[in-house]
Amino acid sequence: xxxxxxxxxxxxxxxxxxxxxxxxxxxxxxxxxxxxxxxxxxxxxxxxxxxxxxxxxxxxxxxxxxxxxxxxxxxxxxxxxxxxxxxxxxxxxxxxxxxxxxxxxxxxxxxxxxxxxxxxx
Amino acid sequence: xxxxxxxxxxxxxxxxxxxxxxxxxxxxxxxxxxxxxxxxxxxxxxxxxxxxxxxxxxxxxxxxxxxxxxxxxxxxxxxxxxxxxxxxxxxxxxxxxxxxxxxxxxxxxxxxxxxxxxxxxxxxxxxxxxxxxxxxxxxxxxxxxxxxxxxxxxxxxxxxxxxxxxxxxxxxxxxxxxxxxxxxxxxxxxxxxxxxxxxxxxxxxxxxxxxxxxxxxxxxxxxxxxxxxxxxxxxxxxxxxxxxxxxxxxxxxxxxxxxxxxxxxxxxxxxxxxxxxxxxxxxxxxxxxxxxxxxxxxxxxxxxxxxxxxxxxxx
Numbered sequence: 001x002x003x004x005x006x007x008x009x010x011x012x013x014x015x016x017x018x019x020x021x022x023x024x025x026x027x028x029x030x031x032x033x034x035x036x037x038x039x040x041x042x043x044x045x046x047x048x049x050x051x052x053x054x055x056x057x058x059x060x061x062x063x064x065x066x067x068x069x070x071x072x073x074x075x076x077x078x079x080x081x082x083x084x085x086x087x088x089x090x091x092x093x094x095x096x097x098x099x100x101x102x103x104x105x106x107x108x109x110x111x112x113x114x115x116x117x118x119x120x121x
Numbered sequence: 122x123x124x125x126x127x128x129x130x131x132x133x134x135x136x137x138x139x140x141x142x143x144x145x146x147x148x149x150x151x152x153x154x155x156x157x158x159x160x161x162x163x164x165x166x167x168x169x170x171x172x173x174x175x176x177x178x179x180x181x182x183x184x185x186x187x188x189x190x191x192x193x194x195x196x197x198x199x200x201x202x203x204x205x206x207x208x209x210x211x212x213x214x215x216x217x218x219x220x221x222x223x224x225x226x227x228x229x230x231x232x233x234x235x236x237x238x239x240x241x242x243x244x245x246x247x248x249x250x251x252x253x254x255x256x257x258x259x260x261x262x263x264x265x266x267x268x269x270x271x272x273x274x275x276x277x278x279x280x281x282x283x284x285x286x287x288x289x290x291x292x293x294x295x296x297x298x299x300x301x302x303x304x305x306x307x308x309x310x311x312x313x314x315x316x317x318x319x320x321x322x323x324x325x326x327x328x329x330x331x332x333x334x335x336x337x338x339x340x341x342x343x344x345x346x347x348x349x350x351x352x353x354x355x356x357x358x359x360x361x362x363x364x365x366x367x368x369x370x371x372x373x374x375x376x377x378x379x380x381x382x383x384x385x386x387x388x389x390x391x392x393x394x395x396x397x398x399x400x401x402x403x404x405x406x407x408x409x410x411x412x413x414x415x416x417x418x419x420x421x422x423x424x425x426x427x428x429x430x431x432x433x434x435x436x
Binding site: 009011012015019052080099101 | 223226227229230231233234235237238241242245246250253254257260261
């Protein structure tokens, strides 16, 4: 599931995961509130979560709430702000942290937090 | 007998003379004492005079010291105020850099992301994905460019480096041009502006002011939107009124400040750095005008800009 308020970034994340057959994008929303609602209705194993979102909740605040809805879900905080790294590290609900300039690391990070091995090329 | 009597008389005369002399001596002594006394008195008076002079000098010195202390106090207060002003400026600058860098980072991250993905695996993506990516890079570059332009304009306004090149402009035509380029639903906007109304402003600045007010009316307010221009003394007052929820009362005083974004459902669902209205105010002022906000009745916002009218439209 993608929780991201920028349409272009959502498309880019989708494009990246299209290359990895073990992932399917089950939904994409612009706010954490919508994310919480969607997490209740679809089976989700990984959430790529932005921090600054449409709506009242930030990614950091929403992460533990999403884990309450789906305890086994893995969450990557994917943000433009590198200053959030230490706060993300201190939040147990967040499994991975990535700055948005590191797009090429998104799928490898997703594989790592989901305990999956990269496919042999 | 006579001789004895005469002798006695003579003796008495001598005594009297001696007595008189003694008296005169005493009087002389007394006079000398008095002169001494007078002299002493004068000396004492002189001492008193000296003491009075010294007292006056001392008082003057005390007053001078008090004045110096007052001056020190005034200087200290000025220095304290300057320090407080610097703290505010420093804080404002820190916020400015923080917010500006945050707003710049987001489109920059998108551009880098698409570009890096295409550069790494160009051939592995479909034609459609590649076209979308290039278009996204272009969109985000425009966003970035527009934000940099806004920051530059704001910086020029704040440093006093922005100048206006006023020209006579037909306000009605300027509003029409703004609506044509604004990609707006014309059915939900009405304009009331006399064809005679002419303003004397920089055309680029006028376009920016109108565009910001009208776009904001749709973005943060709600249709129908009404634009009304009237002549008031030597100024043309332009009002852009919408039918939305209006600005929260506690936010009105901050409306025209930079990076000001009220916390409403509309602002949360739209992106923006909060620079638009501060730029509008700066542009209006550099053209000799002013901006303000009024509540629209029965609901919504009414943003006002007053711009210098051309004399022909006044007469």
